[in-house]
Amino acid sequence: MPVNHALGYRRFGEPEQVLTLEAGAKAALAAGCVRVKMHYAPVNASDLIPVTGAYRHRIALPQVAGYEGVGMVVEAHGADAALVGKRVLALRGEGTWQSLVDCPADRAILVPDDIDSTLAARGYINPLAAQLMIEHFSPAGKHLLLTAAGTDCALLAGQWAQQAGALSVTGIYRSPVHAARLEACGITPVQQSNAAAVRRYAARAERVYDATGGALAEAIREAMPASGLFISYGLLSGQPFRLRQALPQVHWFHIRNTLPALDPAEWQAAFSRLWPALATSQTGGVMPFALQEWRAALAAWRSAGRVAKPLLLFEDDRAVP
The missing domain is CATH 3.90.180.10 (Medium-chain alcohol dehydrogenases, catalytic domain)
Structure with a gap:
């Protein structure tokens, strides 16, 4: 053996x-x-x-x-x-x-x-999560806000959201090293510690893809339009966030809960769509x-x-x- x-x-x-x-x-x-x-x-x-x-x-x-x-x-x-x-x-x-x-x-x-x-x-965990989020919660014609924007998943989601017709994409980051890379991808960078800027961009965000949770998620939900959608797909802060108001709606997205619904043909087709996008992305x-x-x-x-x-x-x- x-x-x-x-x-x-x-x-x-x-x-x-x-x-x-x-x-x-x-x-x-x-x-x-x-x-x-x-x-x-x-x-x-x-x-x-x-x-x-x-x-x-x-x-x-x-x-x-x-x-x-x-x-x-x-x-x-x-x-x-x-x-x-x-x-x-x-x-x-x-x-x-x-x-x-x-x-x-x-x-x-x-x-x-x-x-x-x-x-x-x-080519699996982060790209497929980004692709499926965009397919399930389309940013087309919407202003999109990303948290943890320097991560692989958010960086891909930001690029693909623009291709899907998002009006704008803004990315909240912590480490300054990410700012230039976000700008190069057409994503407006916002330093997480700049609370005023976070609130300003959250106030127009009709879609939020959040990987952070905790206090940042709470601050964004309080500032964003009640008609928006807040999609939570991670808790990198290690802290959950409180649902202190009913709106905007929160949707929990976890790739492990989405995959069982894909039969083998759908599973293979998802990657057929993914490879060309991944090959041309930063x-x-x-x-x-x-x-x-x-x-x-x-x-x-x-x-x-x-x-x-x-x-x-x-x-x-x-x-x-």
Whole structure:
């Protein structure tokens, strides 16, 4: 059996304390699945939050961390054997922070030749969330306000909202390093600490895509038009927000709640729409770290003002505990 190197956890807690890198034999591939030799997997908030135990009610331990990444199909059964040798996103199966990932064949996403692997590795969590938010809560003909505008998801949502016909897009950011990048994408940057400017732009915002929560979300809702829509898709502040008034309406958007409604054909079609948009959009850079350097990758992810995405790099001869 092939040897697999996996970064997993057997108890909940701070990722740096509970994640361990282990080597072991990979079980036989199940029918209907493909085996992917991983190339890259990114570090996202959505990868780390479950490790802390935030969703312990729906997670059975032990688990391998990670929800997205790209690699090469090295094993498949029957008709799926045509995928062997193809570059795919290994999705909706096992945790992706391991050198060999098994995933359902109908959920593996073929990567177009013109998409670099370091971009493809980041092609699921943030891009798909941005695309689905725009499709579900259209900004066409509306003034859009983004929070956590320097994040990958918000940056893509801001660019794609303009293409979808938004009248304007304003992005609230914390670290000054993000301002120039937002402007380059046609997004008006607003410093989060500038309370007056936040209120001014919130007062005309007919759509808000909020990834922050907490006091900022409350301040925006109090200032925005009652007829607007406030879409909450994250709580990067770690704090929920109080619903101190009935309007504007709040919609909770979580990609994990949207995906079960997509059958395999719809799932594949969503990525067919996504790839051309992603290929022509501005995205952040990357910082590759060998798998055994995962602690450094997490430290880089936590660094203030970060503009590049840490990627775990899988190389069999280096991925040892």
